[in-house]
Amino acid sequence: LTPHEAKTLVTRMGKGSKIILIGDLAQIDNPYVDAHTNGLVFTRNRLQGQPFMAHVNLFKGERSEMAEVAANLM
Structure with a gap:
């Protein structure tokens, strides 16, 4: 999951929606992201707090x- 894909999912949520993002940072198949730059980490870092x-x-x-x-x- 790239940061762009994560943003696409999260920014389309409506009132009353819930989203659960699940992943293993050790299992990344995309050569353009890693354990520090993937969509899960991006979403956590941006929305934390x-x-x-x-x-x-x-x-x-x-x-x-x-x-x-x-x-x-x-």
């Missing part, structure tokens, strides 16, 4: 053992 915004970092993987090993090794 707003009363309608929150973010949660999850540190423990909730994947199968095989998926966790593959994510760490590949």
Whole structure:
């Protein structure tokens, strides 16, 4: 997700809307963004502190053992 794509999603929300952006900063397939410049980080940094915004970092993987090993090794 690029910052432009994130902005496109968030700026089209209407009253009563909710949006949840989920992603793994270690799994980025776009060569033009990285763990510091992607749309998730962009959105968090720009909207942090707003009363309608929150973010949660999850540190423990909730994947199968095989998926966790593959994510760490590949």
